[in-house]
Structure formats: structure tokens, C-alpha cells
Amino acid sequence: MHLQPQVDNEVIQFRYTFTVFTPTYNRAHTLHRVYESLCAQTYQSFEWLIVNDGSTDHTEQLVQQWQQSAPFPIRYHRQENSGKHIAYNYAAKVALGEFVVNLDSDDACVPEALERFQDYWNQIPPAQRSKYSGIDCLCQDTEGKIIGDRFPQSPMDSHVAEIRYRLRISGEKWGMQRTDVLREFPFPDVQGRRLEMPESIVWTRLTRQYPARYVNDALRIYYTNGADQITRARWAEKDTRGFFLSNQTTLNYDLDYFWYAPRTFIKAAANCSRAGLHCGYPLRQQVNSLTSISARLLWLSLLPLGFVLWFRDTRQ
Incomplete structure (x- = not known):
């Protein structure tokens, strides 16, 4: 049974299992990693939603080419340079998938990623699924090496604070979240060209109310690009x-x-x-x-x- 989200006083029917959401800013040179990963997916019930955060490169032209030939639907939205958090709110609002999977514009995922997410979700008894926010998994580098710590059990039901403080698990992780839960916990609607909005602002609160299921399966391929950390x-x-x-x-x-x-x-x-x-x-x-x-x-x-x-x- 498909959920029926309420958006702008209009009921929108979920059409897909997943909305793969990619915010991007001047990443036309790496965006192909996401596209090629999605073309290779073994599970096909998904859409790709690209939110262009004010890029000045040829991202739009590239996406238009893919829209003509992709074996899956691609939706494109351009916003003024406002930050990933504003793009995330937009994606949650308009997603046509029951789950949102955020795949950044410079990364990739294994061909079975969406299929495995669906399998892990189906392992949760139907009567209990409304208690969960989604599935979180491990990441690997381009050589196939696990990045960061494994979870002490797999599967394991927990929340961000427990993972971070008591279990002291660190390193890149990835996951899928229920779209209706993301709508319940939006990012603050604060905009600014030099603004950075850490995702912990949302995940800390969200997983306290809706725990996630954590699995030791490395489904995201993470590219190290020297992330711009505040110093x-x-x-x-x-x-x-x-x-x-x-x-x-x-x-x-x-x-x-x-x-x-x-x-x-x-x-x-x-x-x-x-x-x-x-x-x-x-x-x-x-x-x-x-x-x-x-x-x-x-x-x-x-x-x-x-x-x-x-x-x-x-x-x-």
C-alpha cells in the first residue's frame, strides 16, 4: 500500500519506492558517477531528483541530455545558491518515492544498493515499520575498503546519539529515510551564501523519535575530495x-x-x-x-x- 503525503494542501501519491536525491553545486565533472550508478541499479522503482544549488557550470545541459536517454525518470530543479539544507527540504517536499536516498553529486553506490535497502526494510515486521526512520549502512572507498567503524551488531536498531557517544562509532555512513519522516523534521529555513548547516541538526532529533536500523553493508562508494571543514x-x-x-x-x-x-x-x-x-x-x-x-x-x-x-x- 502506498502512503499519501500531504504537500501544499494537495494529496500526492507516491509513485516509486525511492527518490534518489542529489544536491549539486558546480559538480558537472563528477555528477556522472551518480548517473552511472543509477543506470546500473538492479532495483528499478526509483526516480532521480537533482537540485541545482545555483551552479555556474554546464550542469543543466548535462542533465537535459540524460533526461532524453535515462532508463528512469529524472526531475530537475534549480534554486538560488542557498545551501544543501534548503535543497533537502525541497526534495522531501516534492519526493514521489516513499523513501529518500541522498546520494551526493561526487559519490557513487554499488549496483545492488537500492535492492538491498528494500530487502533490509522488508525484514522489519510490517506492524513495526512505522516506528523506524529508515536504514543506515556503511561506506567504502574506491578500492572497496570500509570507511570508518562497523556497527557492533548487524542489524542493530539505534539512534544517532547512542551511535556517536556510547558506542563511539565514527566514519562515513549512508542511508535511506522515510519521506514522511523527513517532512516532519525539516532543516531550519535559514539561507545565506556562506552558511553551513550541519546535518546533525536534523538527524539528532529525528532518530530520537524514529530509530534507524543499522547494517554492516557497504553500499555507498565515497570519494575523498578534501572536504572543506571549518577551521x-x-x-x-x-x-x-x-x-x-x-x-x-x-x-x-x-x-x-x-x-x-x-x-x-x-x-x-x-x-x-x-x-x-x-x-x-x-x-x-x-x-x-x-x-x-x-x-x-x-x-x-x-x-x-x-x-x-x-x-x-x-x-x-
Whole structure:
């Protein structure tokens, strides 16, 4: 039975099992990896949704060529350069698949990826599926080597905080999420050309309410391109609203895991005020954004360090 999502007061029937969603910005030279991966898929009930985040290269012309010859439907949307999080919200809103699979514009996946996702989902008893957000799996590099840590069990039902703090599992992971759940947990509608919005802002909250099933199957092929991470020297030049929200989310939702990873939460508290100062948020606004007394006390105790870090950033 297909679900019937409500979008803009109009009921839209899911037509496919999967919407493979690819946000892209000036990646015409790598986008072929996704296309070739999808052409090779052994499971065919999917669409490819490409959201062009204001590219200035020939992405649009390339997609138009593929739309003429692809053995699967391709939908294309262009937005002003607003960030992956805005593209993600759009994709969740218009997806015609029951599940969204985010495959970045510089990566690939194994031919059996969608088929295995479907098989793992079908292993969950039908009466229990409404409790889950989706399936998460491992990644491999271009040589077939597993990236990051394996899960201690496979399958294993858990959530992001448990995985990150208690089990201390790190490294690239990948997955599929229920479309209706993504609509329930959108990214903040905050836009900016230099804005970075960490995905933990959504996944931290989402998997607390809807746990995921984790499997030790490496289905995504991850290409290492020297990802642009924010560093001390770049704090002052970045739009840090996303980092403020990320650290705020950590303090508001994960603080019950403090004793598993105290250093992580100490850093989050200091970086919360650090990012807030870069954003120009008044201290009262910052502390009021924290929802528990424990989070506020931790933020307050690390406020001097946050000031020091902020001051040092502005002197770079």
C-alpha cells in the first residue's frame, strides 16, 4: 500500500519506492558517477531528483541530455545558491518515492544498493515499520575498503546519539529515510551564501523519535575530495548560524550522554557561545535557546572559553 503525503494542501501519491536525491553545486565533472550508478541499479522503482544549488557550470545541459536517454525518470530543479539544507527540504517536499536516498553529486553506490535497502526494510515486521526512520549502512572507498567503524551488531536498531557517544562509532555512513519522516523534521529555513548547516541538526532529533536500523553493508562508494571543514582561521569569515544551531541541538537533545563523552559536550558548550558571538546573538538570546537547566549551566560555565575563542578568531 502506498502512503499519501500531504504537500501544499494537495494529496500526492507516491509513485516509486525511492527518490534518489542529489544536491549539486558546480559538480558537472563528477555528477556522472551518480548517473552511472543509477543506470546500473538492479532495483528499478526509483526516480532521480537533482537540485541545482545555483551552479555556474554546464550542469543543466548535462542533465537535459540524460533526461532524453535515462532508463528512469529524472526531475530537475534549480534554486538560488542557498545551501544543501534548503535543497533537502525541497526534495522531501516534492519526493514521489516513499523513501529518500541522498546520494551526493561526487559519490557513487554499488549496483545492488537500492535492492538491498528494500530487502533490509522488508525484514522489519510490517506492524513495526512505522516506528523506524529508515536504514543506515556503511561506506567504502574506491578500492572497496570500509570507511570508518562497523556497527557492533548487524542489524542493530539505534539512534544517532547512542551511535556517536556510547558506542563511539565514527566514519562515513549512508542511508535511506522515510519521506514522511523527513517532512516532519525539516532543516531550519535559514539561507545565506556562506552558511553551513550541519546535518546533525536534523538527524539528532529525528532518530530520537524514529530509530534507524543499522547494517554492516557497504553500499555507498565515497570519494575523498578534501572536504572543506571549518577551521579556526575561517570562523570569522563564515556564516556560523548553522554551527550555533548544531551545538545548541547537541546541548538540548544529547546532554543525557554527557558522561560517555564529556569532552564533546564541553566543546559544544564553548562553541555554542563562540558561534553565537560571531552571529551577533545577545547572550540572553543564546541562553534562552537552551531548554534545560543543565544545558544552561554548562553553557554558562564555558562562556569565558567561548569569549576567548571568539576573540582569537577575530584577530586571525
